[in-house]
Amino acid sequence: KQEVTQIPAALSVPEGENLVLNCSFTDSAIYNLQWFRQDPGKGLTSLLLIQSSQREQTSGRLNASLDKSSGRSTLYIAASQPGDSATYLCAATGSARQLTFGSGTQLTVLP
């Protein structure tokens, strides 16, 4: 059974700092890996999706990498802003397209 772990559970940084969020998964037979953002009491916003054959994806200040062999993915956020404060979830998609989510990293960017 797939297990997804995210560290750290919480992170607080000053505005402008670059930061890295980590995600690890136990079963490397994934269809893709996704990163989501969730604001308090809200649904999910898809940030980046990396297909199993890809190594990384970029969108604006966000860059996500995928290393299937080691079961790891990272989300890099450049020049963080207070508006980036949210919970970031990674999810591994299995062959039946079901998602297994990590427990999330709660990010606070201090102005």
Add this chain to the structure above:
Amino acid sequence: GAVVSQHPSRVICKSGTSVKIECRSLDFQATTMFWYRQFPKQSLMLMATSNEGSKATYEQGVEKDKFLINHASLTLSTLTVTSAHPEDSSFYICSARNRGPPDTQYFGPGTRLTVL
């Protein structure tokens, strides 16, 4: 982009009543929909996979008689929480699979259920 809606967004009910949550794909046909639940400050857990025209597949530990799922059309799946109890209070999120291209899932905005 593809849009998935959920209704209601928030519901409060008395213990023992049943609550129905709808998940609709608005601009694409979804042969597969997924239901997740999220407890406060925890991650999303898959409850069941719903395929149009067939019985849902439930994850281990999820009571199928308590969480009734119906996927009667290619754009609508419903989750009914029967005889709700306070421990069923949670955030329920659905997703709909668009076979694409690209083959991806789109998430609804979620439904906050509070059982008194």
